[in-house]
Amino acid sequence: MLNSLSNYFHKKQRLRLIALLTTPVLWLVVAYLGALAMLLVTAFFTINSFTGNVIQQFNLGNFQDMLTDVAYKNVFLRTLGIAISVTLICSVLAIPMAFYMAKITGPRSQKILVALVLTPLWASYLVKIYAWRTMLEPGNGVLDWLLGPIGIHSPGFGGPAIVIGLSYLWLPYMILPIYAGLERLPNNLLDASGDLGAHNFYTFRKIILPLIFPSLVAGSMFTFSLSLGDYITAQIIGGKLQMLGNVVYQNFSINLPFAATIAMIPVSIMALYLYLVRRTGALASM
């Protein structure tokens, strides 16, 4: 039975191709692109101001609200700032760590270090953020207890807390691509640079950085986009500070079209970001 079926498909090339591709293409087009298109379309709808039911009638009111209210400009800039800070902090922390893992330590501890970097991903996101809540609690949190005697105090709940929390959460996503990039970097390049009299920092700037740039871009796409869309961290350790995700969360139950409009912002930023990345050519060498 199976044999005859496989014989049949062997002869009909076109049919074979259709059978193979239908499911993944349906998934991609309907579930993935369809959801995005739905988002785009909903952003142009409006609601009945009393019952909150969605009225499917094209209008630009939501975009007007978003662009004229200075509050949304602030939340946009704030979110962008947080995402950029998180990406920078993650890069600064990840490069030396990945370099140590890939180039300095022995093969045995290399495996252990990779496992250690991955372990936090096994714990639930919520558990980790609630742990940060107890750490950052002003006055009686772990941070104040530990560092208070030397005069360092917890930043409390707010912007800095969000940056700390998100950097902690997304660090593995930055370390792993850079580590993979450094693994591929031939050691003799570093040796040659040293032999020719370059300082360590010069070698880093002229040899390592250009070669791991695509990995850095790959990592930054994770940290940047994940921070851009996050709202739970802000809810738990952000105090009264809100990010774009919180605006969506706040509005999706009452005013779905407006939430969709706001959600278009991170989508556009990511599209722009990917376009810029493509222009640098980093995508091609990834």
Place this chain on the structure above:
Amino acid sequence: MHKKRLVSLIAVASVTALILAGCSSGSDSASDSGVPKVDMMKELGAGEGQVNIVAWAGYVENGSTDPKVDWVTGFEKETGCKVNVKNGATSDDMVALMKTGEYDVVSASGDASLRLIYGGDVAPVNTELIPNYADIFENLKMQPWNSVDGVAYGIPHGRGANLLAYRTDIVKPAPTSWASVFDVNSPYKGKITAYDSPIYIADAALYLMETKPELGIKYPYALDQTQFDAAIEVLKAQKPLIGEYWGDYLKHVASLKSGGTVLGTTWQVNINLAKGEGTKVEGIKPSEGSTGWSDTWMVSSKAKNPNCAYMWMNHIASPAANAGVAEWFGEAPSNAKSCDLTADKNHCATFHAADDAYWKDVYYWNTATEACLDGRTDVKCVPYAEWVKAWSSLRNS
């Protein structure tokens, strides 16, 4: 390259067109005037084996929070209806949850009930199928927030006031007025909390009724543009004082316990929970009066388990269960016979169950509409949708 791009553009366009076509065929759900016609249940059948409930925290307790607090297990045994509960944090949450059509019953406050009725999300309730309805206080039946044109849309549940919570060991002297949470020079700056919902604008309006009588606010849910702007100014000035806004009651209780929050608006049930964990905290109804709630059990127009839903509504309105909820949540019961069954025999007196004078300065949550709810016809009032926008703007500025 260009050809490829063209092909992908066409693909995206065709998907969009497909979805648009799908949308427009199933629209017509929005109603701009009048109540959508929804049939009322005629007679009670056998239970479906389960009931899905959207409720305020503390309304549906099966002993898992506190073993002594349980009015669900008995109901499940008696009727065979397994109770699944989803807590809503705000009225807006509840409206959104009911619109999904996946829930059978909701405990709606006055700022949700009318939206649900006019949205066609809930069905009229046949009170003859609910024997315990007879014992409900007469002045809670057929009120503007639970009936339309003489048709009942739910069973009154209970009422209460939003309280001012304060840590007795930290806040001294004890506050007596809402001014303590709006005072820009407050010594508790950064440790004050407020409820994270547009309905909190009414709390600022209530405060203005007392402090700025020249604004002429008579009812905190009927604000013309000038009055509304004044209330928003109060909230803007308050924002630097706020440490955290609370929507999640468990996080709020944890904040009260840790001292991250020492002062601010709350519900009695949060105070009970915090006290249960050893926190020194009290709640008062301040001198200006308070906003509050009068809740109604309503049944979804798309209920999949309508029989169990009716059984639940009858059960929760029964003297024993009603007394249990009222005492646990800290509110006045709706069933007159409940008062004999509370563990604390003074409960009904403490919460003024039958004391109409007490409720004079408690303004039950209501949905603001363009037609002013206080009867003024010379001005237009700010509708709730604008409240939502203003709140979102305030929170994100």
